[in-house]
Amino acid sequence: xxxxxxxxxxxxxxxxxxxxxxxxxxxxxxxxxxxxxxxxxxxxxxxxxxxxxxxxxxxxxxxxxxxxxxxxxxxxxxxxxxxxxxxxxxxxxxxxxxxxxxxxxxxxxxxxxxxxxxxxxxxxxxxx
Amino acid sequence: xxxxxxxxxxxxxxxxxxxxxxxxxxxxxxxxxxxxxxxxxxxxxxxxxxxxxxxxxxxxxxxxxxxxxxxxxxxxxxxxxxxxxxxxxxxxxxxxxxxxxxxxxxxxxxxxxxxxxxxxxxxxxxxxxx
Numbered sequence: 079x080x081x082x083x084x085x086x087x088x089x090x091x092x093x094x095x096x097x098x099x100x101x102x103x104x105x106x107x108x109x110x111x112x113x114x115x116x117x118x119x120x121x122x123x124x125x126x127x128x129x130x131x132x133x134x135x136x137x138x139x140x141x142x143x144x145x146x147x148x149x150x151x152x153x154x155x156x157x158x159x160x161x162x163x164x165x166x167x168x169x170x171x172x173x174x175x176x177x178x179x180x181x182x183x184x185x186x187x188x189x190x191x192x193x194x195x196x197x198x199x200x201x202x203x204x205x206x
Numbered sequence: 207x208x209x210x211x212x213x214x215x216x217x218x219x220x221x222x223x224x225x226x227x228x229x230x231x232x233x234x235x236x237x238x239x240x241x242x243x244x245x246x247x248x249x250x251x252x253x254x255x256x257x258x259x260x261x262x263x264x265x266x267x268x269x270x271x272x273x274x275x276x277x278x279x280x281x282x283x284x285x286x287x288x289x290x291x292x293x294x295x296x297x298x299x300x301x302x303x304x305x306x307x308x309x310x311x312x313x314x315x316x317x318x319x320x321x322x323x324x325x326x327x328x329x330x331x332x333x334x335x336x
Contacts, residue, residue, distance in 0.1 A: 100288060107284035113222075123280055160299065167289045176287040178332070185331030186289075189296050192324030196299070199317040 088146040089158035092139055096162035099135030101169055102128040157197030163190065218286055218336045226282040227294055233275040235301045239309060240268030286336070293332040300325050 105128035110119055123129055139159075146155050167186060170176045178186065219227075244265045249255035259265050282291050300322045306312040314322075 100292060103280060103283055104288040107280055110280075110284065113226075113281040113284040120277065160296070163292055163296070166292050170287065170289040170292075174288060176289045178289055179335055181335035182290070182293070182332040185328040185333075185335070186293050188324045188328035188331065189293060190328075192321045192328060193296070193299075195317055195321030195324060196303075199315055199321065 085146075085150055085154075088142060088150065089154070091142045092146065092155075092158050093162045093165055095135045095139035095142060096159065097135075097165045097169065099132045099139065100162070100166045101173070102131035102135060104170070104174065106132065153197040153199065157193055160193045161190065163193075218290065219333060220285065223282060223285045226278050226285065227291075227297075229278045230275055230282060230295065231297055231301050233271045233278060234298045235305050237268045237271035237275060238302045239305055240264045240271065242306070242310065244268070290332060290336055294329050296325050297329050 106123050106126045107113075109126040109128065110122035113119060143155070143159065163186065167178075244259045244262050247255065247258050247262070249258060279291075279295075303312075303314065303318065303322060307314050
């Protein structure tokens with residue numbers, strides 16, 4: 079049985095890496111501009127620096143996930159891996175100046191509630 | 207949807223954005239199902255397991271799906287705000303769970319159905335009012 083601090087640090091690391099990935103993705107697309115069905119668009123994305131930040135974030139969250147799952151129960155781990163929604167939302171408001179209307183914020187709250195419900199489910203989790 | 211004030215600003219979720227959103231769900235679900243079906247292959251050692259898995263076409267279907275999902279996600283992010291993409295992207299969770307129920311007869315207890323419903327309501331609110 080690992081200590082409480084192990085879990086808290088682990089779940090925080092997971093959320094951090096996932097947040098880095100999504101923010102980097104957005105930066106990469108800002109660099110390449112709006113999608114067009116051309117190889118040059120993809121090349122612009124793949125040649126931008128932030129896309130490698132996203133890949134590092136992926137790698138980090140993969141390693142953290144695998145380490146956590148050796149000890150942590152799947153329910154809370156599942157929740158933590160999806161609650162990056164909250165951090166990404168906050169950062170996208172501050173960094174990208176994005177705004178959600180009140181109905182959308184209500185929707186986001188409903189999703190967070192849904193993820194918490196799923197993490198508390200007693201049924202066998204697909205990942206187990 | 208009432209109360210959304212959708213006439214006051216240009217539509218964010220254009221047809222192209224919706225297509226990439228659906229593509230993202232289909233690719234994610236197919237990829238997860240493909241990986242799930244090869245992950246249970248019989249084996250004696252871990253090395254043998256990986257050799258067997260990599261020899262299966264389904265494994266490669268899964269890999270191809272995730273590569274294309276990567277591109278579809280980037281395309282979606284180039285069209286709509288990150289916050290909105292992330293919110294409607296949680297539909298993947300529901301799709302994978304439903305597919306797991308249909309194809310692998312996985313359990314959906316009451317708590318899980320409630321959770322999935324909250325997510326669907328949330329996606330409908332955020333997407334419908336975009």
